[in-house]
Each structure stands twice: as C-alpha cells, then as structure tokens.
Amino acid sequence: GAVVSQHPSWVICKSGTSVKIECRSLDFQATTMFWYRQFPKQSLMLMATSNEGSKATYEQGVEKDKFLINHASLTLSTLTVTSAHPEDSSFYICSARDVAGGPWDTQYFGPGTRLTVL
C-alpha cells in the first residue's frame, strides 16, 4: 500500500514552453501533497505544500506564478512549470500524506520526474 505515482517520469521540452507534472496517490487519499525539487548532487528542497481544495503554500524564493500547483482532488495534485527555462531543469518529486493519519503520519514519495529544458 501507500503508493504514489508521478507522470511523466521524464520530459524534455523547449525553452519557453509549459510542462505539467501529475502526482497521484494510488491507494489512499491525500489532503496534503508536497512538491520538492532536487538538483544534481544536492538534497531535496521543498517548493510548496499543496492542500486539496485550497491554494498552495509556497516556500520562500519559489515563484508561485511560475510553478502553478493544483490539488483538485484527494488523489491528484499537478505542478505546471510555466515558460520553462534551462535553469528549471531538475528532478521534481512529490509526496503525499494519508488523510487518515494524524499530524505525524508518514509521507510517501513518488518516483520523481526528470525535467530537461533545452
């Protein structure tokens, strides 16, 4: 149980285009999902917290107009990288917290999406 999927697993796009990444909790409901970014040889950096039915909360330094997050259902959150540029190339990872759990409930991570912007 507790499987989180991401789609696509990798994507290559041209500079200036937008890319949408989906994060799904497959066997549980998640009121809260998190989006992380990881550059090569670095640790995961939290970008934003996505709450079902409300606006996402962005970490300091993350442009909310560039990284659009939508959490339309209890099993799906999407991250759209708008007008992507080469510096946005990174490994994007989502995680989800089971709605049935308490405040200390475990987060489960997706397999990640590798974005390369040419």
Added chain:
Amino acid sequence: DAKTTQPTSMDCAEGRAANLPCNHSTISGNEYVYWYRQIHSQGPQYIIHGLKNNETNEMASLIITEDRKSSTLILPHATLRDTAVYYCIVRDQTGANNLFFGTGTRLTVIP
C-alpha cells in the same frame, strides 16, 4: 525545526550491519525522528520513525538515545541494494508537517 547532523559518507561490507548515526541535539519534546533513503534517481523511500523508544520493522531498527539528542539507524544485514543516501529528519512542528531534508549520508555497500 531541529537540525540534524550526519556523516557525509560511509562504507559497509555486504552482509554486515550498517550503523548510520544522526545527531539532533536541539530536538524538542514532541518531535519525531524520521529516516528516509534515496536510491539514485528515485524518490525517497520511508524507512522508519520514532519518538523516544527504539523501533524495529522489516527494513531496519532505530535506536534513540535516552536524551533524544542522537539516534542510529541499523540495517542488520546490508545488501548491495541498500546503497543509497540516507536522510535523518526531525519532523517540523511549525505548521505544515512537511519534511526538511539535509545532506544525508551516502552509504556504499561493498561486495
């Protein structure tokens, strides 16, 4: 949120126990210690978590000192597939219950 300190890297012989230390000297009373690992180019995998008692599951054991200022993750019989970066995380209590990842320990299991 409490910070954690881990060694940058460790080696372990295949079949032996891998003991990964973590210091979290500023941990507060209600903060849990979580361990995740990340195999290259994959998302992090949950391993175990605990508050103050030692914990064991099918993957590992977690030993937390009595003063809770440090802990050790134990992989009892390391295999080559355990080669990964291991993250010790103290759960943030400031609101969003998210996880802040440090630099972790790169464990290399040697044949």
